[in-house]
Amino acid sequence: MTEEFNESMINEIKEGDKVTGEVQEIEEKQVIIHVNGGKFNGIIPISQLSTHHIDNPSDAVKVGDEIGAYVTKVEYDEENETGAYILSKRQLETEKSYEFLQEQLDNNQTIEAKVTEVVKGGLVVDVGQRGFVPASLISTDFIEDFSGFEGQILKLKVEELDPANNRVILSRKAVEALENAEKKDKLLESLSEGDVIEGKVARLTNFGAFVDIGGVDGLVHVSELSHEHxxxxxxxxxxxxxVKVKIKSVDKDSERISLSIKDTLPSPFEAIKGEINEGEVIEGTVVRLTNFGAFVEIQPGVQGLVHISEISHSHIGTPGEVLQPGEAVSVKILSVDPENERISLSIKATLPDENIIESDSATTQSYLNDNSEDEDNPTLGDVFGDKLKDFKF
Incomplete structure (x- = not known):
């Protein structure tokens, strides 16, 4: 009967059970717990006190604390009828942590966690256990040095849970992406065509510059960077x-924003008032060709149009037949419209008409080279007859 009684008492609390108790004593490498409803006291080794590394048991608990733990082993001395429950507070904390994290993952919730350590591959955070934020999931932006994150409390989303391998992966990048999307929506709603705002050049391409105007990139086409070519x-x-940019257009559906730096700068036409006049012949450079003519830069940032009909005295099909970008040309100013910033130019007006020259030259040469003594050639007398007889010299 006594043996059966003792066995039943021991089996009241068994390995794997969850128990509660009060911290009675803190030793150098362990903590003594009065286990509620148990025959023996519980012992929690320092390694099982916390999910984090601690140097002293007092870093995790103090005398009088009511705590929970899992029974990992039951030790019993039959001869002396003494025993102890070996407990793990760490195991219980880990279980609770996984339950909490799984709930956040299922509901796509954001949590906060403190960075406890910066390592080569990312950040170690406290989420009730050791969580890890890989370098690739720290930010939507490239970050070379993570040291500034140590001690910070970050907003994170749970990416992956693997209790069997004690693996908890979290992402700050996912939170930033969500915040950026919300910020982008608000910004797009607030932008209007014609607004002039500040931005920062984010990246360059061969066709222009992308400017960050507050979480959203807009394109400044190469033709909108400057008044000059x-x-x-x-x-x-x-x-x-x-840079200062002017909003030219906003397409909220495609999230495309067209910007201009040129429109925020003083017009070069203001600087040429009174300097160029109709009828003047000046030098310029062909900057681009179209099917209807050529644009010629006559001063930095100031272009005029040479219509295709004003390029040559001869008929041409396209401007490219006689002109090419970068070519220096002489042009005559046909008209200046400062209000609309338009200048009409002519290359043809600076060139002699080859057809007229050839015609005149042929007639002159024909006359000069005519040494014929043909009697059939008419004389003045033949032409005017008797009308000259009364003319007195």
């Missing part, structure tokens, strides 16, 4: 430059 965006701006 621009060969390459790198000639005008650099990544990181702060």
């Amino acid at each position: 621009v060969k390459s965006p790198e000639d005008i701006v650099a990544i990181g430059d702060s």
